[in-house]
Amino acid sequence: MASNKPAPEAPSRFGSDFTTEYRTETVADFGTEGFGETDRAWEEWNPTEDSVRPVRGRHRVAKQRNGLARSSTVLGVGVIAAVGAGGMATAQSKPPVSISLPDSIADNLPDAKSLPGVSAFFSGESADQADARAAVAPLTSAGITTAEAEQGATDAGEALRARILQQAEQQQNAADSEAKEAEEKAAAEKAAAEAKKKQDAAEAKVTAEKKKAEEEAKAKAEAARLAKLAASYAIPTSSYTITSTFGEAGSMWSSGYHTGLDFAAPTGTPIKAIHTGTIKSAGWSGSYGYRTVLELEDGTELWFCHQSSIDVTVGQKVTTGETIGRVGATGNVTGPHLHLEVHTPDGTGIDPMTWLRDKGLTV
Structure with missing residues (x-):
């Protein structure tokens, strides 16, 4: 019955005992000097169960001696150590670089001195003192x-x-x-x-x-x-009664309407000058009977008609309230009364009652 024998070890120019010792010293001293030409001059074949493809027949993977796995793991650790040491040496030889942050971020960052173990970089305390204070301060107080x-x-x-x-x-x-x-x-x-x-x-x-x-x-x-x-100004007579007003229509007036204001009063009642003026005419005037015309300073004429007698003459100056005649029934009348007419300077007849009230008189 056939059996598989262990695979032969890879040959080495230094022998089996020298190989293990040399590898250990090389890894220990590699951190600062790196790989040397002597290290690259030999190669070691360390097959494992994972790296060797299984074969058919009598061949098997040889077991490792002394419990040491001769693999690339140890070499990788050495490479990492060498690179790390070289990086620290390079960082120490370069000048520090300032880092700036936006105000919106810098304002919200916690005070570095409040962080446990960090305040030693900003004060004169020793590392031991900083570590002691960090051990007392809880991490939850950061920020x-x-x-x-x-x-x-x-x-x-x-x-x-x-x-x-x-x-x-x-x-x-x-x-x-x-x-x-x-x-x-x-x-x-x-x-x-x-x-x-x-x-x-x-x-x-x-x-x-x-x-x-x-x-x-x-x-x-x-x-x-x-x-x-x-x-x-003064009312022309007293003890009177208004019997006819200006503008009344009727056949008894030749013009078809009444042209003045009638003050009915007993015969002989005194007739007074309404305002200061000059006697323009005085005498008989047909249907008006005895009539006196008083002209005022502004040219207005006042006609006093149907008098029983006249007491003034033409051109005479009279004053307010002075007697110029008496009430009668001469001319075209139906009874004793004073017929008063008011004519503007241009000769137009106007309502005597309105004119008298405009002068402040109450008729």
Whole structure:
């Protein structure tokens, strides 16, 4: 029956005992000098069960001697150690490079001095002192400001929660402030509107009172003017009754309507000059009977008709209230009365009652 024999070991120029010792020394001394030409001059064949493809027949993988796995693992560790040492040596020989961060990130970073084991780089304390202080300070206090520590925050999560609550409170205060400002603005606008309304009402009241006062003053002034005129004008007779007014229609008047104002009074009642003026004519005048014409300074003529007698002459100056004749029934009449007519300077007849009232007289 055939059996598989162990595979022969790879030949070495140094022998089996020398190979193990040389490999160990080479790995230990490799960290700072790297690979030498002597190291690359030999190669060792270390087949394993994973690296050797299984074959059919009598061939088998040889077991490793002395429990050592001669593989590329040890060589890889040496390479890593050499590269790391070379990198540290290179980093120590280069000048430091400054690193800047945006303000938005730098402002939110925790104070480096507050981090356990880091403050030694920023102070004069020794590494042992920094390690001792780091051992006392819990890692959960990293990122906690001095103010937060004074407020009792000892946990990073608690500090974050406190910051969130503080931010929420600030936002709520800002919202309350905006709402308060809006309410104050609305109240101010309402107060301004009410004040304007009151001001408008007060101004309207003042305007009305002013207008009323002006009207009263105007009426008073007119009354004073009329009173002054009344002092210079007089009713033509007394104990009278108005029987016919200006403009009345009738067949008894030749013009078809009444051209004057009739004061019915007993015969012989004195007739007075209405205003100061000059006697323009005095005598018989047909249907008017005995008539006296008084011309005023502005050219207005006053006709006194149907007199029973005349007491003035042409060209005579008379004053207000002076007797110029007497009531009678001469001419075309139905009874004793004074027929008064008023003519403007151009000769147009107007309503005597209106003219007398304009002079402040009450008829």
